Amino acid sequence: MAGVTRALAAALAIALAGCGRAPEVSGDRLPKFVQPTGTAPRIALVLGSGGPRGFAHIGVLKALEDAGIKPDLIVGSSVGSMVGALYASGVGAGDLERMAYDLNLIQFFEWRMLGGKNPSGAAVQNYVNENVKGLPIEKLRTRFVATATRLSDGKLVLFNHGDTGLAVRASSASPGQFEPVMIGNDRYVDSDEASPVPIHAARMLGARVVIAVDVSAYVESTPPGVPQEWVSKDARRAKQVSLEAPEADVLIHPDIGYYAGENEAYRRRVIAVAERVTRDKIPAIRVALERAGLQTAGASTARMPSGEASR
Numbered sequence: 412m413a414g415v416t417r418a419l420a421a422a423l424a425i426a427l428a429g430c431g432r433a434p435e436v437s438g439d440r441l442p443k444f445v446q447p448t449g450t451a452p453r454i455a456l457v458l459g460s461g462g463p464r465g466f467a468h469i470g471v472l473k474a475l476e477d478a479g480i481k482p483d484l485i486v487g488s489s490v491g492s493m494v495g496a497l498y499a500s501g502v503g504a505g506d507l508e509r510m511a512y513d514l515n516l517i518q519f520f521e522w523r524m525l526g527g528k529n530p531s532g533a534a535v536q537n538y539v540n541e542n543v544k545g546l547p548i549e550k551l552r553t554r555f556v557a558t559a560t561r562l563s564d565g566k567l568v569l570f571n572h573g574d575t576g577l578a579v580r581a582s583s584a585s586p587g588q589f590e591p592v593m594i595g596n597d598r599y600v601d602s603d604e605a606s607p608v609p610i611h612a613a614r615m616l617g618a619r620v621v622i623a624v625d626v627s628a629y630v631e632s633t634p635p636g637v638p639q640e641w642v643s644k645d646a647r648r649a650k651q652v653s654l655e656a657p658e659a660d661v662l663i664h665p666d667i668g669y670y671a672g673e674n675e676a677y678r679r680r681v682i683a684v685a686e687r688v689t690r691d692k693i694p695a696i697r698v699a700l701e702r703a704g705l706q707t708a709g710a711s712t713a714r715m716p717s718g719e720a721s722r
Contacts, residue, residue, distance in 0.1 A: 433533035442573035451617030452484035458491030459608035461626040463671040465490030466678045470685030472504035478693045484554045486613045488602035492557040492582035499555035500543035532580040532589045540576035548575050557582040558602040558609045567605040607648045610655040619703045623659040628669045660699035
């Protein structure tokens with residue numbers, strides 16, 4: 412029986428090995444930041460980091476869609492970059508919700524994981540590129556920016572051009588869980604390390620109204636007995652978000668509980684909670700839009716123009 416089990420495991424691993432391989436990205440398609448020119452974005456939606464907690468972003472998008480509020484710039488950190496890239500490509504909130512319920516984590520299996528190594532994140536890259544139909548960031552329907560942390564200096568870097576999946580992979584390469592991602596001559600890790608909710612980046616890109624979403628746990632709700640490493644990480648994240656929060660017009664921070672999960676029941680619960688909290692925030696969002704002289708029915712989805720710079 413043990414021999415059969417090993418044989419089945421080996422067969423499964425071989426069958427799935429291709430899932431962990433991403434195609435080579437040509438130099439002209441490597442993610443980079445190109446300085447925007449022309450019309451500044453009107454409404455920026457900033458989607459923060461949080462791993463499985465990021466399912467809550469879908470609830471936010473559902474409520475905003477129903478209210479006719481459509482951003483013309485989406486800035487994503489970590490899991491927020493994955494949700495944001497899919498939404499920017501034209502996948503609606505309803506379709507995102509169905510994808511969330513159908514998501515099977517075996518899709519992100521990599522051969523190297525059987526040897527105890529951290530995944531490369533190539534499967535994440537493949538998943539994103541498949542669902543955005545291979546479009547690079549600059550060709551997505553809505554202007555999109557993925558943020559990542561440059562490992563050499565800990566600085567936040569923005570990607571608004573190039574391979575969408577690779578940019579999201581870099582944005583979500585959580586240290587200790589994924590390998591750093593090489594882009595050009597630099598290695599990148601999870602944006603959470605430098606800016607869990609990159610509000611300042613959205614404001615620096617010229618957004619007139621910034622709606623930010625923080626899906627992290629409430630520090631004051633930390634249960635007893637959790638590892639000190641978690642406590643320290645939560646405190647670090649809360650401090651970083653608090654420093655940027657004043658630059659947001661509206662900050663949505665749904666209380667979805669302390670512990671994250673991955674089963675369908677968890678996904679349904681956090682999506683529902685975030686949708687309800689966002690609906691309660693719609694009046695405040697409308698006030699911010701009116702204050703900025705914007706119509707509350709939504710915003711243009713013009714693509715990001717060209718230029719050059721880095722951050």
